[in-house]
Amino acid sequence: MFGVARITTGSNMVMGAPWFVCSDLLFERHKRRFIRESKTWIDNLSTGYTLLENVVLADNDVHVYWIQRCGFHLVERIASYGPLGRPFWRFRRLIGSRTDKIE
Numbered sequence: 001m002f003g004v005a006r007i008t009t010g011s012n013m014v015m016g017a018p019w020f021v022c023s024d025l026l027f028e029r030h031k032r033r034f035i036r037e038s039k040t041w042i043d044n045l046s047t048g049y050t051l052l053e054n055v056v057l058a059d060n061d062v063h064v065y066w067i068q069r070c071g072f073h074l075v076e077r078i079a080s081y082g083p084l085g086r087p088f089w090r091f092r093r094l095i096g097s098r099t100d101k102i103e
């Protein structure tokens with residue numbers, strides 16, 4: 001399962017936080033189809049947003065792989081994040097652009 005939750009920022013930018021919950025079984029059995037269809041769904045879910053951004057546990061190889069295959073960019077490695085102080089990646093996708101830079 002995956003989706004996008006709207007984030008209120010107080011700026012002109014309409015942000016969304018993409019999220020993804022997956023079991024190893026889904027990726028083992030249906031990896032290619034899931035990734036191929038995810039790209040289309042992410043494109044559809046990003047309608048109305050300027051930027052999609054969130055964080056992902058750096059050690060979660062499945063999620064990091066999926067994020068990159070869906071057109072997101074890893075933009076910042078956070079050495080210590082969350083209550084356990086684990087390493088995370090901040091990732092983003094600027095809608096309607098081929099770059100992750102925000103001006």
